[in-house]
Amino acid sequence: MYRRLALSTLLAASAVLGRPSLGYRTTPQVYEACINPNQIALTFDDGPYIHLRSISDQFTAAGAKATFFFNGNNYDCIYAADRIADIRYAYAAGHMIGSHTWSHADLTELSTAQIQDGMFRMEEALSRILGVSPAFMRPPFGSYNDNVQSIAFGRGQSLALWDTDTEDADGATVAFSESVYNQVATSKAKNALILEHETVNTTDSKLVQYALSLFRERYKLVTLAECVGVNPYQAIGVPQEQSASWTCSGTPKPGKACGTGSKPITCETGTPVFVSASTSTPTLTPTHRANSP
Ligand SMILES: [Zn+2]
Structure with a gap:
């Protein structure tokens, strides 16, 4: 039709x-590892939060690229002025931005409409703030099933998992996380797709420098999209004019979903407004x- x-x-x-076509499409897939040899993708979940700019700067200073999977309403509201500014800063520095869903709920415990809503709200925020439509979604907790996968694919998004976990958000010590990096280096791994969290103080203050120093010699430190050889975005347009609708109030709270509780939030299941670069x-x-x- x-x-x-x-x-x-x-x-x-x-x-x-x-959604204007970039003229470059890949069939959505589930990525659990990098594909290209001699490349490492360091990925940071659960932001945007207060460490985004610092982590972005550390990568930029090292001539490396980071990947951030953002939530809309988790550690902070994505529409807070500082968060908007920091997201635009990291994006302008060439780091990759992906979706980690709006409220970081476990998608396997949600209905189809609730999953759509969690993806819609995050896509809407990235369309508004950056003017991009993400090509990658990392399911919170790495938790997905056939329904989650088919909904993501239907929205043109691949699922982005990982093959190496620093466990930085699970209470692991800095020494443990460093030993995870050491294992990658000493085993002379072909490549690595590594999970970190922007929200952990010591990840920003210690782990990032450690990883950059350790890996820089032997590996190229690239975005997840680059290490699997596809475009990070389905489309790139222009950011939108900020309005009162850019808010986290009236949206699902961290870990929660639409359509539940005494005053249920209406589930959004469509496609967010996207403004093309050229009209x-x-x-x-x-x-x-x-x-x-
Ligand atoms: Zn997460």
Whole structure:
């Protein structure tokens, strides 16, 4: 049905809202490891929080790239002024941003509408703040099932897991987390996809420097998207104008979901508004774009 729409309708629609094609698509997959050799992706979950800018700077100073999987309403509200500024700062520095869902609920315990809502609200925040549509979603706790997977795939997103866990958010000591890094280095692993958390003080103050120093010689430190060889975003448009609707009030609280409790929050199951970079030259196919000025 969609494919039969008139060209003019498609042009008009993709120019304003909708999801414009980048002309580069990958079939969504579940990634549990990097693919490219000699690359390590260090990934940081549960932010945006107070350590985002510092971690971003440490990677930038080392000529490395980090990957952040954000929540909308977890340690802080993603719409807090400092969080918005820090997210834009890390993104502008070339670090990758992915979805960790709105409220960090265990998706395997939610209904289909609740899962959609958790993904929608996070996508909406990234569309508003950065003007991007994420191509990767990391399920909270790494917890997913067939339903979660098919919903994510339906939203064009791959699931991003990991193969190495520093356990920094599970109360592990710094020494333990460092031993996890050492194991990767001494075993001469082909590559590694490593889990950390932006929200842990010592991850920012100790682990990041340790990992950067340890791995820099032998490995290229890249984003998760780069180490699996796909685009980090389904589409890149422009950030939106901030309004009163940019709020965490009236949204699911950390660990909670829509549609429950005495005053249930309405579940959002659609696709968020996305503003394209250009309203005059929407891209239909890579061929058209390649020939455009
Ligand atoms: Zn998490």
